């Protein structure tokens with residue numbers, strides 16, 4: 478029987494790809510992902526006639542069949558190349574190969590603040606014309622999680638607390654996070670999403686390196 482912790486560990490992969498090979502993959506798959514992202518918005522917004530909808534459907538199915546001819550059987554996982562270049566390309570918030578991702582390009586300032594300016598299209602709608610609250614949670618989870626990583630305390634999200642202060646529009650938005658403090662093994666990070674007029678959603682996250690990873694880290698330090 479499969480064990481969830483072993484399954485999870487097997488998806489952290491050191492594949493030793495060179496930077497040149499990784500860049501080649503970015504250049505190849507990044508534009509494909511962008512095209513699929515455009516397709517998602519077009520599927521939502523199109524008002525063409527029935528024959529064109531049917532023709533587009535056939536073309537999409539043909540494209541899917543081409544891509545599925547050779548494919549990995551499950552999630553992408555998190556991979557590192559020879560130089561340490563990390564690829565979380567399946568990530569739902571910022572994965573290079575995930576057309577569901579807005580995508581976020583998250584930056585870290587020298588003082589540890591993580592931030593991103595991003596654009597949410599119509600496919601992220603919840604209430605009419607506004608960002609879905611779960612999408613805000615996705616974005617804050619990632620930005621706060623990356624902030625914990627930048628602070629040297631990577632971890633899984635244990636708790637994410639949100640306060641939706643005012644409706645979040647679609648369109649151009651900003652998110653940022655700052656490391657607040659450590660409480661034992663828990664990293665506490667705070668942040669928000671803002672539009673041009675101010676803060677829409679505030680967040681506090683607790684990030685915890687899983688016990689198995691803490692034990693592995695302790696064993697490697699001891700050894």
Ligand SMILES: CCCCCCCCCCCCCCCC(=O)SCCNC(=O)CCNC(=O)[C@H](O)C(C)(C)COP(=O)(O)OP(=O)(O)OC[C@H]1O[C@@H](n2cnc3c(N)ncnc32)[C@H](O)[C@@H]1OP(=O)(O)O
Pocket residue numbers: 489618619620622623626631632633634635636660661662663683685686687688689690
């Ligand atoms: C190589 C490995 C990489 C690892 C990862 C790196 C990821 C780097 C990605 C960066 C960006 C990601 C951004 C998206 C991040 C997601 O989306 S993560 C997905 C959503 N989260 C999950 O699925 C987490 C599911 N839960 C778990 O895996 C485990 O419950 C946890 C949270 C890792 C904790 O398990 P544990 O390590 O066994 O915890 P345990 O030793 O019992 O408790 C340690 C302490 O934490 C407290 N605690 C336990 N659970 C919680 C909780 N849920 N809330 C608050 N406190 C808690 C305990 O009370 C205890 O506190 P103290 O007594 O020390 O004060």
